[in-house]
Amino acid sequence: MANPIWIMTSAFDQLNLDQTIEKAKEIGVQGLDLCVFRKDGTRDDFVATHLDYENFGPEQAKALIEKFNGAQLRLSIGAFENLIGGDPVQRVKNQNHLIRLIRMAYLLGGDENDVKVGTFVGYNHELGNEEGGFEKNLLEYQRIFGPIIRYAADLGVTVLYENCPMEGWRSSGFTGTFNNLTGVLAARKLMYELVPMKNHGEIYDPSHDVWQHTDPVEVIKHTDMDRLKRIHVKSTRNNPDPFWGNMYPMHQIRPEWAEKLGIPSSTNSWDRHHYEATLPGFGLGDSMDWRAFINTLKQRGFSGPFEIENEAVLSKQTGKMGAIVQGCKAAVQNLAPLMWNLTDEGWTYPTSEYHPLKDLNHQDVPVVTMEEIQ
Numbered sequence: 001m002a003n004p005i006w007i008m009t010s011a012f013d014q015l016n017l018d019q020t021i022e023k024a025k026e027i028g029v030q031g032l033d034l035c036v037f038r039k040d041g042t043r044d045d046f047v048a049t050h051l052d053y054e055n056f057g058p059e060q061a062k063a064l065i066e067k068f069n070g071a072q073l074r075l076s077i078g079a080f081e082n083l084i085g086g087d088p089v090q091r092v093k094n095q096n097h098l099i100r101l102i103r104m105a106y107l108l109g110g111d112e113n114d115v116k117v118g119t120f121v122g123y124n125h126e127l128g129n130e131e132g133g134f135e136k137n138l139l140e141y142q143r144i145f146g147p148i149i150r151y152a153a154d155l156g157v158t159v160l161y162e163n164c165p166m167e168g169w170r171s172s173g174f175t176g177t178f179n180n181l182t183g184v185l186a187a188r189k190l191m192y193e194l195v196p197m198k199n200h201g202e203i204y205d206p207s208h209d210v211w212q213h214t215d216p217v218e219v220i221k222h223t224d225m226d227r228l229k230r231i232h233v234k235s236t237r238n239n240p241d242p243f244w245g246n247m248y249p250m251h252q253i254r255p256e257w258a259e260k261l262g263i264p265s266s267t268n269s270w271d272r273h274h275y276e277a278t279l280p281g282f283g284l285g286d287s288m289d290w291r292a293f294i295n296t297l298k299q300r301g302f303s304g305p306f307e308i309e310n311e312a313v314l315s316k317q318t319g320k321m322g323a324i325v326q327g328c329k330a331a332v333q334n335l336a337p338l339m340w341n342l343t344d345e346g347w348t349y350p351t352s353e354y355h356p357l358k359d360l361n362h363q364d365v366p367v368v369t370m371e372e373i374q
Contacts, residue, residue, distance in 0.1 A: 002340045002350055004030035004074065004305045005332055008232070011310035011324050013048035020050060021071050027328045030349060031074035033118065033230070033307050036104070038097050041081060042090055045168075045270075046311055051077065053100055058364050061107035069356040074305070075108070076230070077101055078118025080162060082169070084140045084181070085124030094122075095370040098148060098159075103367060106155035109360045111199070116229055117152070118160045118203055121145070121181040121191075125170070137181055142194040147373045153199045155365070160229055161188065162203040165212075167249065168270030177249045177272055183208065185219055192227065205232035205309065210288045211275040213238075213246060217289070217296045225300050233308045233331055235278040235286035249273055276313050281334025282327045283314040294338045306335065 007029050012020040017034075024032055035048040052060070068075050079101060081094040101117045108115045127136040145159075152159050165183030170176075181187050188202060204223070206216035220228075243263055244250045249272035250264065258265040266272050278284045308331050310316040315327025336347035 001303050002353055003303065004349060004353065005233070005335060005339070006031035006033055006074070006076075006305045006307040007328060008033045008035065008307050008309040009050050010035045010046045010048045011308075011316045011328070012050075013046075014321060017050045017067075021067070021073065023325060023328075024073060025071060027325060028332055028349075029073075029308070029328075030354065031076075031305055031307075032068075033076045033078060033305075035079065036077050036101060037079045038081070038093065040093075041079075041097075042087070043081065046316070051104070053097075053104060056104050056107070058107055058362065061104070061362070062359060065108065065113075065357045065359050072354055072356075074114065074357065076114070076116045076118065077105055077108075078116075078160070078162075080118065080120045080164075082120065082122030082166075082179075084122045084137065084144050085126070085128075086122065091122075092370060095144065095148070099151065099370060099373065100367055102148070102152045102155060102157050102159065103365055105157045106365065107362050109358055109362070110156040111158055112156065112360060113357045115357075116158050116160050118162060118230070120164070120166065121161055122166075123179045123181055125179075128176075134187075138187070138190055138194060141181055141191060144370075145191075145200075146195050147370070149195050149197050149200050151368075151373045153197055156199075158199045158201060158229065160201050160203045161191075162232070163188070163205055164208050167273055168268070170269060172249070172252050172266035172269045172272050175249075175251070185222060188227075189224070192224070198226070201227035201229050203230040203232060203307070204228055205234055206288055206293060207232070207234040207236040207277070207286075210236040210286070211238055211273050217292050220293070220296045220300060223300075225302060228302060229304050231297065231302070231304065231306045233280065233306050233335065234311060235280050235288065235290075237276045237278050237284050238287040239274040239276065241274040244274070246274060277311045277317070279308070279310060279312040279315055279327045279331045282312060282330035290335070291338055294335070306339070308332070 037047040161182040166179040167177035169179035253265045340347045
């Protein structure tokens with residue numbers, strides 16, 4: 001079976017949905033993971049809102065299915081925020097937004113159409129600063145996500161956690177950079193034990209483990225494959241640092257100290273670990289073996305989509321649409337020989353693998369809040 005390649009639409013925040021679909025067809029992918037972030041959210045990095053979540057019902061779901069079938073594309077949806085920590089008001093808004101997205105996925109067919117909902121878990125640093133803080137965060141996850149996952153199960157929807165530690169989510173004046181509970185495999189395994197339902201799993205992004213000096217191949221070998229539903233295509237080029245090492249993050253120091261001694265210092269919350277975001281096959285090489293990684297996934301029976309999450313310095317971060325599209329095309333061409341069939345036209349995704357979304361005409365359900373499902 002040939003794995004499809006999708007695009008996560010955060011890279012196309014400059015475009016509306018129809019324009020993004022046109023780019024997807026130009027690039028040659030088979031689906032879109034639609035970012036549906038809160039319009040009033042607090043994040044300003046790599047976010048997009050490609051669906052009108054405030055006015056989404058059965059009619060909008062039917063129209064969206066028709067649109068995607070017309071383009072011969074598949075879809076999922078997601079928003080990635082802190083749901084167990086941070087500002088208490090924003091935390092509840094993020095929880096309620098995830099619940100809203102679960103309802104939307106249900107109206108789009110949910111698991112019957114492989115429409116999953118992507119999210120972060122986040123981290124509660126008030127608990128984390130206490131002794132036993134990691135365990136306390138796990139228990140807070142259980143308290144918050146237990147009802148959410150049960151609600152999703154009732155609607156036939158699967159929730160997926162992405163493994164970015166969100167190392168830049170707090171000021172570089174803080175010592176730690178672990179800001180999302182799902183950032184390590186150990187946490188994810190514990191989470192499934194604490195909420196032992198089948199309708200939650202993972203979007204695995206190998207680039208985050210690479211800069212943590214962890215081999216993604218070994219992570220996949222120890223992953224419960226029943227939980228793994230998506231792979232993010234994003235690379236990392238590690239840049240060794242003799243001043244700060246590569247285990248702990250770089251910190252802020254007084255500018256005059258840094259200048260006098262020639263010591264690099266953190267100038268923003270995202271520069272603390274020494275790596276550069278890349279895309280496989282575009283510009284810089286990276287620090288992982290994609291062939292070994294994909295072969296291991298194949299051996300373990302992974303059949304889901306590979307989603308290009310374009311945050312590359314030479315592509316998305318240029319702000320130029322041409323470079324964004326180029327980066328995505330390069331990633332597709334780089335992965336094609338590892339995943340697709342060889343034909344007279346080259347390595348191509350077999351059209352026989354495409355299946356249209358089913359219009360299941362799910363009955364509407366009301367929008368509910370965290371307070372109502374607990």
